[in-house]
Amino acid sequence: MMEATRSTAKTIDFDSFRQMALLSMEDICVEIFHENQQSIKIKKETVAVRNLVNIFYTTLRLSNEKGFQTMSLRDLSGASGLSMGALYSCFSSKDELLEMIQKQGRRITRKVLFDHLDQKDPPRKKMRTLIRVHLYLTEVMQPWFYFAYMETKNLDKAQRKRSVESELFTEQVFNGIQQEGQNAGVYRPIDSVLTSGAVNALLQDWYVKRWKYSRRKVSVEDYARFVISFVESAILSEAAPGDTEK
Amino acid sequence: MMEATRSTAKTIDFDSFRQMALLSMEDICVEIFHENQQSIKIKKETVAVRNLVNIFYTTLRLSNEKGFQTMSLRDLSGASGLSMGALYSCFSSKDELLEMIQKQGRRITRKVLFDHLDQKDPPRKKMRTLIRVHLYLTEVMQPWFYFAYMETKNLDKAQRKRSVESELFTEQVFNGIQQEGQNAGVYRPIDSVLTSGAVNALLQDWYVKRWKYSRRKVSVEDYARFVISFVESAILSEAAPGDTEK
DNA sequence: GTCTATAGTGCGATAGAC
DNA sequence: GTCTATCGCACTATAGAC
Numbered sequence: 001m002m003e004a005t006r007s008t009a010k011t012i013d014f015d016s017f018r019q020m021a022l023l024s025m026e027d028i029c030v031e032i033f034h035e036n037q038q039s040i041k042i043k044k045e046t047v048a049v050r051n052l053v054n055i056f057y058t059t060l061r062l063s064n065e066k067g068f069q070t071m072s073l074r075d076l077s078g079a080s081g082l083s084m085g086a087l088y089s090c091f092s093s094k095d096e097l098l099e100m101i102q103k104q105g106r107r108i109t110r111k112v113l114f115d116h117l118d119q120k121d122p123p124r125k126k127m128r129t130l131i132r133v134h135l136y137l138t139e140v141m142q143p144w145f146y147f148a149y150m151e152t153k154n155l156d157k158a159q160r161k162r163s164v165e166s167e168l169f170t171e172q173v174f175n176g177i178q179q180e181g182q183n184a185g186v187y188r189p190i191d192s193v194l195t196s197g198a199v200n201a202l203l204q205d206w207y208v209k210r211w212k213y214s215r216r217k218v219s220v221e222d223y224a225r226f227v228i229s230f231v232e233s234a235i236l237s238e239a240a241p242g243d244t245e246k
Numbered sequence: 247m248m249e250a251t252r253s254t255a256k257t258i259d260f261d262s263f264r265q266m267a268l269l270s271m272e273d274i275c276v277e278i279f280h281e282n283q284q285s286i287k288i289k290k291e292t293v294a295v296r297n298l299v300n301i302f303y304t305t306l307r308l309s310n311e312k313g314f315q316t317m318s319l320r321d322l323s324g325a326s327g328l329s330m331g332a333l334y335s336c337f338s339s340k341d342e343l344l345e346m347i348q349k350q351g352r353r354i355t356r357k358v359l360f361d362h363l364d365q366k367d368p369p370r371k372k373m374r375t376l377i378r379v380h381l382y383l384t385e386v387m388q389p390w391f392y393f394a395y396m397e398t399k400n401l402d403k404a405q406r407k408r409s410v411e412s413e414l415f416t417e418q419v420f421n422g423i424q425q426e427g428q429n430a431g432v433y434r435p436i437d438s439v440l441t442s443g444a445v446n447a448l449l450q451d452w453y454v455k456r457w458k459y460s461r462r463k464v465s466v467e468d469y470a471r472f473v474i475s476f477v478e479s480a481i482l483s484e485a486a487p488g489d490t491e492k
Numbered sequence: 493g494t495c496t497a498t499a500g501t502g503c504g505a506t507a508g509a510c
Numbered sequence: 511g512t513c514t515a516t517c518g519c520a521c522t523a524t525a526g527a528c
Contacts, residue, residue: 205447
């Protein structure tokens with residue numbers, strides 16, 4: 001039997017991430033149902049979740065095509081097959097529907113990133129893991145992340161602030177790892193704030209410009225390898241050893 | 247008197263770019279007036295341009311706050327001080343207003359990038375110039391580019407296609423330079439399509455996340471230097487000489 | 493729980509006075 | 511050229527039948 005403790009464990013790949021994360025639309029909707037039971041008039045979980053799955057799936061599809069504001073609830077009703085009445089028994093206003101989706105996206109991001117980050121790992125491995133996990137997560141939940149990215153404007157002031165905080169938090173994590181690496185001499189002493197922003201921009205490109213990568217037949221594994229090597233060429237100190245992984 | 251021909255000329259900086267480009271709101275509106283005279287009922291140039299400046303300025307401000315679809319023409323009327331009638335004497339529908347802004351943005355981008363790109367320059371200098379000019383341009387016209395980026399969804403199918411083509415064109419230019427550099431042995435033989443996409447993502451971050459860089463007091467010159475060194479560390483071949491410029 | 497019908501609001505767009 | 515007044519329509523949200 002092997003000791004499953006240390007950082008020498010094999011790098012996570014996309015398929016095992018997908019199985020581990022259990023991020024199906026249904027799992028997410030069960031959570032949303034329990035969190036918003038005061039706004040949801042339906043009391044039976046099976047019925048509520050069935051409708052929520054339908055509503056979120058359809059909302060993401062229509063909104064990501066033509067924008068949340070442009071999508072009328074009549075559009076949503078028609079495309080989902082639910083009547084206006086059925087829709088309003090799952091949320092109390094169109095704005096609340098928007099908030100539900102945004103809020104859930106943020107919660108999952110935070111949870112998944114934390115779950116996969118092992119503080120005992122050395123900085124270079126942490127950085128690689130974080131890049132991989134972020135890409136895998138946004139690959140599995142692409143419509144969610146695209147929606148969150150594009151529809152921030154439609155949130156009220158308070159929700160908007162949470163959205164900004166969420167973005168800065170992710171960069172903060174990258175920044176921390178990079179400073180740790182600089183102190184250990186693995187990374188070159190270059191501006192870690194700008195670099196973290198750059199890494200973030202490269203990660204966001206994966207789900208914001210998904211059409212481009214699909215068209216070019218670039219897989220998420222391809223892109224993960226590319227980002228890691230692109231970023232490492234820029235930040236690794238000259239003395240650092242070559243690629244040791246994979 | 248000096249010969250102003252060759253590529254040894256000093257690298258362009260932001261202030262001289264700004265003076266050279268003549269991209270004031272008014273200059274742009276004069277062009278728009280002449281291009282859309284069939285849709286614009288006002289015949290006197292001075293009056294039409296005065297109103298167009300007001301309308302575009304206000305539209306960009308309101309839309310970039312809460313989205314073009316969410317901004318009603320009554321909002322626009324109130325914020326600009328023009329009546330509904332005055333608005334409709336400058337465009338024939340809300341959608342046309344959207345198209346005017348998008349179209350003009352694309353035209354200026356193409357023109358400015360071409361004007362500043364000297365085909366006789368060596369690839370490394372071309373790449374640096376292109377990064378700088380792109381950043382300077384999007385700095386001067388930030389609201390325009392942010393608007394174009396966020397409101398693509400609201401365009402009709404034909405206009406949307408032009409928008410996608412415009413994005414791919416910019417990447418194509420970077421891709422061409424990179425291949426030229428690889429053939430010359432200046433750049434390493436890494437995937438030039440992925441790399442061009444990465445450069446594009448870093449350039450877009452400058453105007454899409456403008457709030458972040460403002461808050462951190464990063465100037466456009468700071469960011470240009472950072473992007474150039476970040477990208478060059480990743481793509482320069484090991485044999486290439488160090489920084490020779492500035 | 494889910495439907496249809498409808499109330500009430502605010503939109504884009506236009507006509508006609510000035 | 512610019513204004514105000516107004517048309518017709520589509521929207522969000524709700525009420526009441528089943």
